[in-house]
Amino acid sequence: MLDNDSQGNLENAKSMSIIVTKGTLDWAYPPFILATTAAAMDINVTMFFTFYGLPLLNKNLDLKISTLGNPAMKMPMMGMHMAMPNIAPMIPGVDRLTTTMMKNLIKKKGVASIPELRDAAVDLDVRMIGCQMTMDLFEFDHKDMIEGIEIGGAATYMETAVKSDINLYI
């Protein structure tokens, strides 16, 4: 699990699991940032992708943000911060506009893209498990997903979680 550069101390290795339940562009960040950073700090990381988080394992990522149910979301605009009222996503084109704004900000501020962070997670040997039940429920196909992932269920997750030092639900 740890990289082979002898930096990890296997005996005292800490471990973390994250349940990833959300698949919008903004909500994809916390799990991937924490997973890659933890793995870089020699922590064994398992990510369990379920429900709307599962498509984050798809080879082709086309992530969007939604302003719906995001009452605290404010975007910097013309030197101010613009709030996104819940009526906004009802207007055609608004989610596309906010997604473009977010992607521009990400680039401008030197923030990693989600594909970049996911590649880093793969490089750092983060264990990724796709939820079998979600695949059945939403008719997702294993062959549309990136290589090297496992497919499993709640028991697979629990076996890891019970041994982990940190368990997060995002």
Place this chain on the structure above:
Amino acid sequence: MTEHVLNAEGLNCPLPILKAKKALKSVPQGEILLVRSTDPGSVADFAAFCNQTGNELISSSTEGNIYKFEIKRS
């Protein structure tokens, strides 16, 4: 001894840490990696990273808008 330098300027959290982790792999044990960053959060983050991984943070300094870290590979 060759100098190992990582330029992480313009990159935001957690990229400086991820790039440093990768760069350290090619640094022989006992040698020093010099990291340059513009992310103010990297000051606390490199201290935490070194604490956790056992690599030694030899120095952490600021030069204008640039944060500089010397990390000794353990």
